[in-house]
Amino acid sequence: MSTFLALAVTGLVTGCLYALTASGLVLTYTTSGIFNFAHGALGMLGAFTYWQLTDWGMPPLVAMLLIVLVLAPLAGAVIEKALVRRLGAASLEVTLTVTVGLLLLLLGIANTLWDTSTPRRVQPFFAGEQVTVGGVVLTGHQLVIVGTAAVIPFLLWAFLHVSKVGVAMRAVVDDRELAALAGASPARIGQLGWGLGAALAGLAGVLLASQVTLNTTTLTLLVINGYAAAVMGRLSSLPLTFVGGLLLGLLQSLAVGYVTVSWLSQLQTVIPMLFLFVALLVAPPTRLHVGSLAPLRAPRVAAARRTALWAAVFVGVLALLAVALPAARVSHATHAMGIAVVMLSLVPLVGYGGMVSLCQLTFAGIGAVALAKVGPGWGIVAAAAVPAAVGVLIALPTLRLRGLYLALATLAFGYAMDDAFFLNGSVMTDSLGLPVPRPLGLSDDRAYLVVCGVVFAAAAVGVLALRRSTWGRRLVALGDSPAGCATIGMGIRTTKLAVFALSAGLAGLGGALLGGQQGTVGAADFDLLLSLTVLLLAVVWGVRTVSGVLIAAFALELTPLLQGHLGPVNDAVPLLVGLGAIGLGKSQNGIMGACFDRVGGLRRLPLVPAPRTPTEGDPAREEVLTSAQG
Amino acid sequence: MLRADNVSVRFGGVQAVEQLSLDCPPGRITGLIGPNGAGKTTLFNVLTGLQRPTAGRVVLDDHDVTRLSAQRRARAGLARTFQRLEVFGSLTVRENVLLAAELQPKLRGAAAAALADELVHRVGLEAVSDSPAGVLPTGLSRLLELARALATSPTTLLLDEPGSGLDETETRSLGDLLLSLAGAGTAVLLVEHDVELVMRVCEHVYVLDFGQLLCQGTPSEVQADEAVQTAYLGAELSSTGARS
Numbered sequence: 001m002s003t004f005l006a007l008a009v010t011g012l013v014t015g016c017l018y019a020l021t022a023s024g025l026v027l028t029y030t031t032s033g034i035f036n037f038a039h040g041a042l043g044m045l046g047a048f049t050y051w052q053l054t055d056w057g058m059p060p061l062v063a064m065l066l067i068v069l070v071l072a073p074l075a076g077a078v079i080e081k082a083l084v085r086r087l088g089a090a091s092l093e094v095t096l097t098v099t100v101g102l103l104l105l106l107l108g109i110a111n112t113l114w115d116t117s118t119p120r121r122v123q124p125f126f127a128g129e130q131v132t133v134g135g136v137v138l139t140g141h142q143l144v145i146v147g148t149a150a151v152i153p154f155l156l157w158a159f160l161h162v163s164k165v166g167v168a169m170r171a172v173v174d175d176r177e178l179a180a181l182a183g184a185s186p187a188r189i190g191q192l193g194w195g196l197g198a199a200l201a202g203l204a205g206v207l208l209a210s211q212v213t214l215n216t217t218t219l220t221l222l223v224i225n226g227y228a229a230a231v232m233g234r235l236s237s238l239p240l241t242f243v244g245g246l247l248l249g250l251l252q253s254l255a256v257g258y259v260t261v262s263w264l265s266q267l268q269t270v271i272p273m274l275f276l277f278v279a280l281l282v283a284p285p286t287r288l289h290v291g292s293l294a295p296l297r298a299p300r301v302a303a304a305r306r307t308a309l310w311a312a313v314f315v316g317v318l319a320l321l322a323v324a325l326p327a328a329r330v331s332h333a334t335h336a337m338g339i340a341v342v343m344l345s346l347v348p349l350v351g352y353g354g355m356v357s358l359c360q361l362t363f364a365g366i367g368a369v370a371l372a373k374v375g376p377g378w379g380i381v382a383a384a385a386v387p388a389a390v391g392v393l394i395a396l397p398t399l400r401l402r403g404l405y406l407a408l409a410t411l412a413f414g415y416a417m418d419d420a421f422f423l424n425g426s427v428m429t430d431s432l433g434l435p436v437p438r439p440l441g442l443s444d445d446r447a448y449l450v451v452c453g454v455v456f457a458a459a460a461v462g463v464l465a466l467r468r469s470t471w472g473r474r475l476v477a478l479g480d481s482p483a484g485c486a487t488i489g490m491g492i493r494t495t496k497l498a499v500f501a502l503s504a505g506l507a508g509l510g511g512a513l514l515g516g517q518q519g520t521v522g523a524a525d526f527d528l529l530l531s532l533t534v535l536l537l538a539v540v541w542g543v544r545t546v547s548g549v550l551i552a553a554f555a556l557e558l559t560p561l562l563q564g565h566l567g568p569v570n571d572a573v574p575l576l577v578g579l580g581a582i583g584l585g586k587s588q589n590g591i592m593g594a595c596f597d598r599v600g601g602l603r604r605l606p607l608v609p610a611p612r613t614p615t616e617g618d619p620a621r622e623e624v625l626t627s628a629q630g
Numbered sequence: 631m632l633r634a635d636n637v638s639v640r641f642g643g644v645q646a647v648e649q650l651s652l653d654c655p656p657g658r659i660t661g662l663i664g665p666n667g668a669g670k671t672t673l674f675n676v677l678t679g680l681q682r683p684t685a686g687r688v689v690l691d692d693h694d695v696t697r698l699s700a701q702r703r704a705r706a707g708l709a710r711t712f713q714r715l716e717v718f719g720s721l722t723v724r725e726n727v728l729l730a731a732e733l734q735p736k737l738r739g740a741a742a743a744a745l746a747d748e749l750v751h752r753v754g755l756e757a758v759s760d761s762p763a764g765v766l767p768t769g770l771s772r773l774l775e776l777a778r779a780l781a782t783s784p785t786t787l788l789l790d791e792p793g794s795g796l797d798e799t800e801t802r803s804l805g806d807l808l809l810s811l812a813g814a815g816t817a818v819l820l821v822e823h824d825v826e827l828v829m830r831v832c833e834h835v836y837v838l839d840f841g842q843l844l845c846q847g848t849p850s851e852v853q854a855d856e857a858v859q860t861a862y863l864g865a866e867l868s869s870t871g872a873r874s
Contacts, residue, residue: 023867141713448848473729477718480764487678488730489704490784 007257015249016149022229024200031193037099040223041106046205076198108575124210206241228276266420272417285400311457318453337452340553341510349503351544354479359414363387365526367508368515383512385504391504422523433522436515542590637686661832669841709784711775719764730781769795
């Protein structure tokens with residue numbers, strides 16, 4: 001019994017932190033309509049700023065108040081004003097690109113400000129103090145966490161129900177347009193929501209700082225656990241979110257305490273994902289939203305013959321490069337081709353279908369592991385089939401819900417897989433990484449580069465052929481207007497499921513090529529932050545075009561080379577990618593799309609005559625009326 | 631025949647539609663008018679399956695479709711256009727219509743393409759057939775939505791302000807098109823602010839106000855109704871002739 005109590009108390013303390021973080025997320029989402037994927041990064045900045053201020057000698061309480069009441073809200077308000085407000089009613093793809101870009105940018109800034117190799121310790125509040133309740137020992141810091149989490153909901157409730165601004169905030173949450181008509185300013189309310197959300201992120205960061213290793217990446221991604229609580233609150237209910245956070249912490253603690261089976265040793269990291277998936281399964285279906293269309297103009301798709309010609313030219317050029325390049329460059333080029341195939345998998349999913357996956361490299365990793373386990377023969381089939389099947393399982397619970405939930409599910413899956421799969425000894429049998437054979441047993445590096453190029457070219461021709469097909473039209477229509485699709489009788493869920501499976505399978509194939517190029521793969525090759533980087537670069541260069549993702553893959557390969565020229569900047573990749581995503585995220589077709597627009601010129605629409613008035617005996621009229629009646 | 635049977639929709643504390651019943655029989659253009667916020671679009675969403683009613687039933691060809699999804703209702707012969715446009719902006723005009731035609735089980739390949747081309751021609755959009763739908767002006771987008779809806783070969787067609795954004799000539803042609811569709815047996819439910827168009831083409835008109843049925847009848851009966859004149863039509867109607 002005492003073990004149970006001890007575990008329950010520890011779990012509830014963790015749960016309080018989840019609840020605080022998730023509440024901040026929900027607050028920003030409901031007041032602005034934009035999910036802040038950088039929420040964890042704000043918490044991380046809060047923790048590091050707290051360390052910095054106390055290291056400079058500021059009293060801990062003053063440092064905490066300065067962060068929670070001044071710095072964090074200010075940061076939230078500035079972000080809302082500078083980035084969020086200009087997004088307006090942008091698509092999920094755009095809002096996600098900008099907020100994930102912000103996450104990487106803040107991470108890059110933190111890594112530059114605070115050298116990651118320096119170990120840092122933060123003193124907990126009331127260090128050394130503890131009380132015993134019912135045989136369970138609670139430290140002073142744990143009591144501060146519980147006390148804060150107990151007070152915050154009441155403060156929030158009072159603010160939202162008693163103050164005039166709080167009531168206006170609730171009105172904006174209920175109906176933005178109506179609230180505006182009644183005199184509230186949704187923009188100001190959104191700014192306040194982001195300020196409050198950032199304050200809660202900062203508070204969680206400060207309280208967490210002494211409880212975990214002070215690492216920028218760990219702290220940034222830790223908030224993903226809070227997503228499960230936010231989803232339980234359906235991204236709108238603060239009380240349910242709080243309950244979700246507490247429940248999650250409790251479950252995690254009890255599982256760690258009671259499940260002692262060795263192969264389930266990573267259960268703690270998987271539980272938030274399982275919790276999230278259960279919350280998704282029980283969530284009521286989302287109504288198809290009507291009237292939120294932004295005018296789109298996707299780049300034109302080249303004709304089949306032209307595509308085939310460009311593919312042949314590409315393979316020819318790559319074959320010449322394979323002969324001419326020095327060995328080290330051949331290795332880089334092959335790696336870029338593997339990444340290009342992974343990025344190509346985003347074209348049908350994100351570019352055409354408007355759905356978002358944040359764990360594409362996780363699927364790539366599963367593909368590489370499948371190839372390693374099955375062997376060079378059938379391994380290449382398994383490398384595509386296994387991730388496709390896993391993709392179906394991930395997408396299934398989210399089919400009834402809006403796109404954001406799929407993005408959250410993929411993020412939670414990628415985060416859980418980082419520890420539970422890629423660091424699991426029974427999967428990655430060798431501590432140096434898992435040896436991966438080359439498909440078809442190719443040993444020559446130059447020949448392998450050409451084969452990778454052929455695979456990319458063939459896949460690209462296939463993706464473009466798909467876009468020109470009936471199914472491609474369905475996919476694009478789904479991305480443009482799900483409500484429009486439903487009202488012409490199109491099956492939305494099957495289309496979503498099929499494209500997600502296709503995309504995961506293609507990413508798996510890319511992962512197999514990457515594994516073959518490297519010879520061995522490890523957890524670092526497929527980590528979640530790299531998945532985010534891959535997605536953002538693809539979007540920035542043009543995720544609706546094959547040329548966009550090809551250039552993005554080479555850009556990813558080249559960016560680390562810039563590191564040496566950037567002096568004091570410690571972590572150039574997230575910094576550059578984050579800046580690019582924030583700057584270009586709103587241009588939906590990316591850099592290549594903009595180039596195609598320039599090249600194609602802005603054609604004027606021809607003059608359009610009025611609808612034809614059918615006359616008796618008009619064969620067109622008879623034909624249409626007959627067919628319209630079936 | 632499409633029928634709404636005592637349909638109510640409540641959003642939180644707001645009663646958007648209250649115990650509303652209407653019939654939309656084949657071969658008739660039925661008008662649905664009322665001021666902004668009267669509940670017309672909400673009723674459209676209920677009829678087409680995009681909004682679950684709080685109470686009441688939707689009946690299509692004697693089958694209760696209240697719990698059917700929008701997709702299944704569309705496959706059963708219900709098509710619609712939207713007040714706030716839902717064209718597929720990344721597809722060309724022709725592709726928009728072709729996609730809807732291809733979804734018909736018995737229409738594949740060349741037959742679907744022929745129907746799409748014909749409908750694009752029919753609504754007068756052949757000049758912009760290969761342009762991305764996302765760049766069309768509002769009026770043309772409404773015609774595109776009409777062509778797309780027709781490509782599903784509907785038995786019942788629900789049009790939400792199709793005349794908005796069209797000039798006088800285009801509106802007249804649209805009216806002719808609707809009359810020809812009704813003449814061929816299609817049931818048409820028309821929400822429209824252009825009172826002249828409604829009075830010209832509709833055989834029966836329902837008037838909504840604050841989610842409730844204010845009045846129904848022929849255009850001339852509605853025109854004569856004092857409550858309607860006071861609540862909505864006002865002087866505008868008195869200067870408009872009834873359907874000729």
